[in-house]
Amino acid sequence: MANLLKLLYEEMYKDLAGSGKIAKLTELGKLLSDEIGRKPPWTAHHLNAVMMGYKNFAVTPDLETAIQALTGKRDGAHPLLAHLVKITAYSINGNVEPESVITGKSARCPGCLVLFVPHSNLQKYCSPQCPGRPQKRKAKAAA
Numbered sequence: 001m002a003n004l005l006k007l008l009y010e011e012m013y014k015d016l017a018g019s020g021k022i023a024k025l026t027e028l029g030k031l032l033s034d035e036i037g038r039k040p041p042w043t044a045h046h047l048n049a050v051m052m053g054y055k056n057f058a059v060t061p062d063l064e065t066a067i068q069a070l071t072g073k074r075d076g077a078h079p080l081l082a083h084l085v086k087i088t089a090y091s092i093n094g095n096v097e098p099e100s101v102i103t104g105k106s107a108r109c110p111g112c113l114v115l116f117v118p119h120s121n122l123q124k125y126c127s128p129q130c131p132g133r134p135q136k137r138k139a140k141a142a143a
């Protein structure tokens, strides 16, 4: 991934050894940070250390996302693609196909505590069987 940062730099500014490297890296740090809303932005020195592969300057998941976002934007890719994170998910009855983009946000069912993606902001429980489950658990514990 450090190479991808180097490639992005070379694509934008041509030559790694060229003059004004600090100013260019400062600009790149701001552009990358803007992609993921990072404040303060990555500094020129930090990005340089990552590009050079210095010890303790690995590409973090945040930086990887930002590099992919900025690279994708420059390549004219769909803006959504740049912000995708591959996850493992479970589909009920195959309703969600492999490689699908899930645009909703996860919520925790107060009934069974499973994480799920609600159909709407009004959906509180993962299934019709879940309302009332915590009360049943409490009743059992008290008995």
Ligand SMILES: [Zn+2]
Residues within 6 Å of the ligand: 109, 110, 111, 112, 113, 114, 125, 126, 127, 130
């Ligand atoms: Zn549930």
